[in-house]
Amino acid sequence: MYEWTAGGYDAAVREQIRGWLAEDVGSGDVTTETTIPRDSRSKAVIHVKESGVIAGLPVAKLVFDVVDPSLVFEAKVQDGDQVDKGNVIAVVEGSTHSLLIGERLALNLMQRLSGIATKTNAFVNALEGLPVRLVDTRKTTPGHRLLEKYAVRVGGGSNHRFGLYDAVMIKDNHIKGAGGIKAAVEAARHKIPHTMKIEVETESFEQVDEAIACGADIIMLDNMTAAMMKNAVARIKHAAPHVIVEASGGVTLETVRGIAESGVDVISVGGLTYSFQALDISLDLNAKKGGDSL
Template identity: 75%
Template sequence: MYELSNYNEALRAQIRSWLAEDVGSGDITTATTIPAGSQSKAVIHAKESGVIAGLPIAKLVFEIVDPSITFEAKVAEGDHVEKGTVLIVAEGSTHSLLTGERLALNLLQRMSGIATKTSAFVAALEGLKVRLVDTRKTTPGHRMLEKYAVRVGGGANHRFGLYDAVMIKDNHIKGAGGIRQAVEAARANIPHTMKIEVETESLEQVEEALACGTDIIMLDNMAPPMMKEMVSLIKSRSPQTIVEASGNVNLQTIKGIAECGVDVISVGGLTYSFNALDISLDLNAIKGGTAL
């Protein structure tokens, strides 16, 4: 259901580096306390309700640690689960399960936290024709996974990085000498297939962005009455222009912002201000195939 182009060498290399950071020269606690050859079953369960994201990533962590580990997801990606729900059952070497435990849980908890928060924002927009998107305010090294988690939660992605869209913000406007100068310079140097977005904070800036034929106009930190007025102005002059709202968006304000008629609402807090979902792993030692 959710596209995850994560099964590639780039992601595998990241996971290996994260494991190296955690494991270093070896898991000394497990090595000195658990007999070699010990086998166990690990049960991963939710300790609070939320939306689950990251099951394929947790599986990949254990696969890289030890390909012989069996991994069975008991829920589907994007499921809303209740406290106590068993998410995963993994079985194999006790050493391997304990070595991969923390990284698998860290990623699963963080991604599920993002999906859970995104889902709450999506619910607040029910019945309204507006798209909820994230921003580039992500954890360095985790953008691919965090933006994926937003999609699992029902949101969509804004640009992935600095390279896939032109987004002219206040400092670009200052540096270029104005919106027109910035838009014209960008248009002269990008492919015809790439869109240009301009961040605006006033009527004058909206007027200038419209005059330049900007593809997307962002209304930044505008109060709803002014935002509604700007949407009406933009759509009356250029119906095809996409209007995005950003700034001071939370669960209490998002519905009012959406009702102003914007097409897109971007929320940085989806990926930089969330609570990781509480998820735990319990180990049941096995000897000769029988649980102890």
């Protein structure tokens, strides 16, 4: 479920938008102020220049609303829709000054979020028919995690933990610092509430066996081959059927299905939010199509 209102994001994102606008606008848009009459009004058409999955329309609407509440924003599609090159995704009408001030921030955000949603959707399609969940990671752009994880859901994926605060994930450096998997798991179990899960990152069969013995709730198979993962999954499911098995590390669109076929429950892909191609989206003032004003 990725409905924007269900996340209750408006207040938090509005605050971020104010900061982003301050960074971009500073003391004022000198180009617009010196070239366009203050009372000028326009209709702006936002359209895509390549196919993909749209994400971020509610964010763009918020941008224009923060800039000027009198602007009228009308979405022509919904987040999660697949669009083709040339499709109009929104129309905004009102003060030309306000439209041009909000243009770049609105486009930047929509382009990035749509790029994430499009890439996520490609991975989801590659996994069609398999009982596995595709999730993101914490490898997000600082300050944009809320939005980028939203875009992953729009693309059909799911979210891993949001931050360091909502789950225990014992990785290689924690294992080294604690003196081993057993020591790390036992220390965490003693201090966290019973409602919180413990995940352990493993790189070998020995570590997998130790994580099973320690009672880890989730075992991550990190940078293993598909064959190794299949063996590890068999070990885990035989000894502890309730344990969730996650695959991670170097997952690509070409390898993701083979990894899923090893029997893992979850596949995490950091590249969904740090290695994607932004979708090309443009805004045109008073644009016309087929001779008629839009």
